[in-house]
Amino acid sequence: MTTQRGAINPLALTMGEPGGVGAEITVSAWHKLRGSGLCFFVLSSVDLFETAGVPIREINAPSETAKVFDDALPVLPLGQSVSMTLGEASPGNASAVIASIDKAVGYALSGEASAVVTNPIQKSSLIASGFKFPGHTEFLADLTNNTPMPNGRTRGPVMMLAGPALKTVPVTIHQSVASAAADLSAAMVEKVAKVTAEALQFDFGVANPRLAISGLNPHAGEDGALGKEDLAEIAPAVASLKKRGVDARGPLPADTMFHEEARATYDAALCMLHDQALIPAKTLAFHDAVNVTLGLPIIRTSPDHGTALDIAGKGLARADSLLAAIRLAATMAESRASAQ
Numbered sequence: 001m002t003t004q005r006g007a008i009n010p011l012a013l014t015m016g017e018p019g020g021v022g023a024e025i026t027v028s029a030w031h032k033l034r035g036s037g038l039c040f041f042v043l044s045s046v047d048l049f050e051t052a053g054v055p056i057r058e059i060n061a062p063s064e065t066a067k068v069f070d071d072a073l074p075v076l077p078l079g080q081s082v083s084m085t086l087g088e089a090s091p092g093n094a095s096a097v098i099a100s101i102d103k104a105v106g107y108a109l110s111g112e113a114s115a116v117v118t119n120p121i122q123k124s125s126l127i128a129s130g131f132k133f134p135g136h137t138e139f140l141a142d143l144t145n146n147t148p149m150p151n152g153r154t155r156g157p158v159m160m161l162a163g164p165a166l167k168t169v170p171v172t173i174h175q176s177v178a179s180a181a182a183d184l185s186a187a188m189v190e191k192v193a194k195v196t197a198e199a200l201q202f203d204f205g206v207a208n209p210r211l212a213i214s215g216l217n218p219h220a221g222e223d224g225a226l227g228k229e230d231l232a233e234i235a236p237a238v239a240s241l242k243k244r245g246v247d248a249r250g251p252l253p254a255d256t257m258f259h260e261e262a263r264a265t266y267d268a269a270l271c272m273l274h275d276q277a278l279i280p281a282k283t284l285a286f287h288d289a290v291n292v293t294l295g296l297p298i299i300r301t302s303p304d305h306g307t308a309l310d311i312a313g314k315g316l317a318r319a320d321s322l323l324a325a326i327r328l329a330a331t332m333a334e335s336r337a338s339a340q
């Protein structure tokens, strides 16, 4: 029988977009982890796994996970059915997709689950159904907003893409380039840097975190000739961080921050735009990197990829990033449990 790894409770996996690769990578992850001592349950409509070719077991509570996990995939039913066509996202399933995230967060807040690991959602489909958030990151922040942060840590949310050779953090997340540039402020850069430094220290075991902070514009603005934000917002933020004892450098030209020698000089790169951060992370480690939300009162990780509708159901989807997300969530949960 599987024992819960260390002192931690099982992980809660969300269903994700039913037409995407979420179910098949969840099944692959179950095959890989059964018998390992690390266990999870999936909050899902049971229909999604009925034809998955693995034994499933409906459970009533997270606490039933460990005794089931070696023999069957534990499914905690949402009580809603989904109509699924692999390769297609359906706004009609939005309420089940959202309920899965909502309930997983509830179990993490109550402590019955040690962390939430999300399967990919099709944002356009949820937004078409009236969902008001551009991604999990913002939705999770909203769901947990009234819960105090543990140990006085700084509240985010902050997105980190964590791979074996690079951790990147976009300061602005799901917004247009034009609005990101308009919104960027020294206060935002400072807050994201603070959340990142705390996470590196307490969740990733980096005693003295070193942050490399990018510019917004080409050549970090070329002394103001190619844009004003680098001098007006980012440089003062870096100066203030240094004054507060944070090992921060910047604004650095983003195009020369990611080669091997540059990466050796920092523990995380803060970037001003979503793509500045996510392109290098996914280019270096598409199948190994994990999307972690920092600055929440709960632990949340996710694979770095999306719904992959183009390959859903074709047996091509790799579960490596989901497995990395599960393992990282467990490691973070163990480290928080042992710190208490």
Ligand SMILES: NC(=O)c1ccc[n+]([C@@H]2O[C@H](COP(=O)([O-])OP(=O)(O)OC[C@H]3O[C@@H](n4cnc5c(N)ncnc54)[C@H](O)[C@@H]3O)[C@@H](O)[C@H]2O)c1
Pocket (backbone or CB within 6 Å): 021, 025, 118, 119, 120, 121, 122, 123, 124, 136, 291, 302, 303, 304, 305, 306, 307, 308, 309, 310, 311, 316, 317, 318, 319
């Ligand atoms: N955490 C999340 O919920 C999350 C993350 C990223 C993207 N998305 C959403 O996913 C949808 C599709 O996004 P996209 O097309 O830009 O990115 P994607 O990651 O879904 O697909 C990009 C390419 O990578 C391939 N790919 C993705 N995952 C794979 C896997 N596990 N194994 C093998 N190949 C894989 C796909 O087949 C595709 O060719 C969008 O709605 C986007 O918002 C969600």
Ligand SMILES: N[C@H](C(=O)O)[C@H](O)COP(=O)(O)O
Pocket (backbone or CB within 6 Å): 134, 135, 136, 137, 138, 278, 291, 302, 304, 305
């Ligand atoms: N920006 C992420 C990416 O491109 O990988 C993705 O949209 C996931 O974001 P959430 O974790 O907020 O859903």
